[in-house]
Amino acid sequence: MSPANPFTRRKDRIDELAATAASPSGGIAEAGAVDEKPGVSLIASAWSRLKRSPVFLLGAGITLVFVVLALVSPLIAPHDPAAGLLLDQVRPQSNPVPGPQDGFPLGADSRGRDLLSRLLVGSQQTLIVGVFATITGLAGGLSLGILAGAFGGWVDALVMRVVDVMLSIPSLLLAFSIAAVAARPSQVTVIIAVAAVQVPVFARLLRGSMLAQRSSDHVVAARALGVTERAIVFRHMLPNSLAPVIVQSTLVLAVSIIDAAALSFLGLGNPNDRQPEWGQMLGRAQTYIYDYPHLAIYPALCIIVVALGFTLMGESLREALDPKSRR
Template sequence: MPDLMKTPPADEPEVALAPPSGKAAEAGEVGGARSLWGDAWRDLRRRPLFVVSGLLILLVLLVSAFPGLFTSTDPGSGDLTKNFLGSPNLTHFFQDDWFGYDRQGRSIYARVVFGARNSVMVGLGVTLLVTFFGGLVGMLAGYFGGFWDSLLSRITDVFFGIPFLLGAMVVLNAFTDRDVWVITGALAFLGWTQIARVMRGAVITTKHADYVMAAKALGAGTKRILFRHVLPNAVAPVIVVATIALGTYIVAESTLSYLGLGFGSDAVSWGADISDATQDIRNNPHTLIFPAGMLSITVLAFIMLGDAVREALDPKLR
C-alpha cells in the first residue's frame, strides 16, 4: 500500500503563483472579488465629467471654508465714492475691483467670495438632514411593510403635497431672526420626502435578495440585517439623489433670500445680492452677472457630479 503521507521528492520543483500584475490586476481578473463601490470609483476616475465637477466643488468648498485666502476686504464695508465706479477690471485677479462695485460701493468680488459660505452651509446642512431622516423613514417603511409602511407612507404623502418653496416661506415668515440653522431646519422639514420614497423603493427590492434571506435563516437580528445587509446595498440611489438635490437646496436658499425671507440684511448671500442687482441690471449688469454666475456654476457642478455618480453606480448605464 503506497504511503500517502510521504513528502514529495526534493527534486520536484515547487510551483509558486505570482501575484497579478498589469492589466489583469487592474481589471480584477485574478484576486478577490471587487465591490460595487470599488467598481464605481474606478469608473468615476475615468470620467471627465466627474473630474471637472469635483474640482469645481472643491474650489467652492475651499472658498466657503476659507474666504480670507481669496480676499481680505470686508464684504459689508462700502465706499460711496466707488459706487458703480467703472467696469470690472478683469486683469486685477483677486483684487477688490476685479468684479467692480455695487450701488453702495461694496466690492462685488468680496461679496461673492463671502456669500459662498452661507449658501454652501445651508445646502450641505439640508442635504445631511434630509438624507438621514428621509433615509431612516424610507428604510423602516420598506423593510417592515404592513401597518408601518402604510403609516409612514401616508405621512410622507402629506409632506410631499406641500409646495416646497411656499411651505418654506410660510415657516420662515414666523421667524424674525433667520440664520443658517433656521433656514436649514425649514428646508429640511419639507425636503425629506423624495429621499424617503427613493430609499423605500430600494429597500423593498433589496430585502427579497438571497443574502438577506440567508441572514434571516441564520438567525441574524433585525438591526444587523438592516445595517449590514440592506442599507449598504440600498443606499446607492439615495446618494445620487442627495448629490443632485444639494444644488437644489442652494438654489432654494438663494430664492428665499431674493424674496427677502432668507438671511437678514446684514448677512452676505448670493440671493440677496442678486435681488439688489435687479434694480440696476440695465445700466450695470455686472452687479448681477457675477453672483448669479457663481450660483449657476455651483449648482451645475453638483448636478454634473450627481449624473456622474448615477452612471457609475447603475450597471445599465455603463
C-alpha cells in the same frame, strides 16, 4: 489493403482528441484555458469608469474649486465684505454703484462694499446652507425610510401617505411656506425650510431600496438563522441600501443651493447683509438691474455654475454605480 471501417476511423479520432486534451501541453487544453484575474469591487469598477468620464471630471473640478474657495474665502478676500470702502464715491443720482477700479476689479455695490470680496465670502455662506440643509434632509429621510422599509404593513402605509402629501406640494412653495412661518427670517430658517423639502425624496428612495433588500438571499438566510430583526435592518438591509441615497445626496445638494438662493432672493433668508450670500446679493441687485446688471449677473452665474458642477458629478456617480443606467 481494404480501407478502414468508418466507425474505426471515428473511434481513433475520438481517442486522439481525448489524449490531446488530457496532455498538459495539449492544444485544446490551451485553447480552452481561462486567464483568471482577481475580482474587482463595485467601487473600484465605478472609479475606473469615472476616471475616464469627462462629465464627471468637469463636475468634480467645479465642485472642488467651489469648496476650496468657500473654505479659504475669508483669507483670500481682498477687502472686508462689510466695509463700505467706496462709500464716498456713491452718488444716489449720478453714480449709485461705483465701477471697477484699482483694487476693486468688479467694482462695488450701492453701499460701497467690494463686490469681489462679497462674492468670495458669499460662497462660504452658500456652502454652509447647502450642506447643512442636505444633511438635515438626509437625516429625516433616513428615519422615515428605515421605518417604512423595515416594518412594512401599516407603518409603511402611514409613512408613505405623509411622504405623498409632502411630494404633492411644489418644493419651492413648501419651502417658502415653512420659512414664512418663522417669526424672524434667518439662515437657520432657510436650512430647515430647504431640508424639509428634501426629506420625502430621501425617504421614498431609501424605502424602495430597503423593500428590495427584504427578499434578498442574505436577509432570508439571516432571518432563518435567528438573527434579530434590529440586526437584520441595521447590519444587512441598511448598508446595502445606502448607495443610491448617497448618490442622490450630491444631486440634492445642487437643488438645496438653488432653493436657498431662491428664499434669500425673496427676502426670507438672513436679513443681515453684512454676511453676504449669493441669493441675498441677487435679490438686492434688482433695484439696479437695468442700469447695473452686473450686480445680478455675477451671483447668478456663481449659483448656476456650482449647481451644474454638483449635478454633473451626481449624474455621473449614478451611471457608474447603477448597472441599469451604465452606458
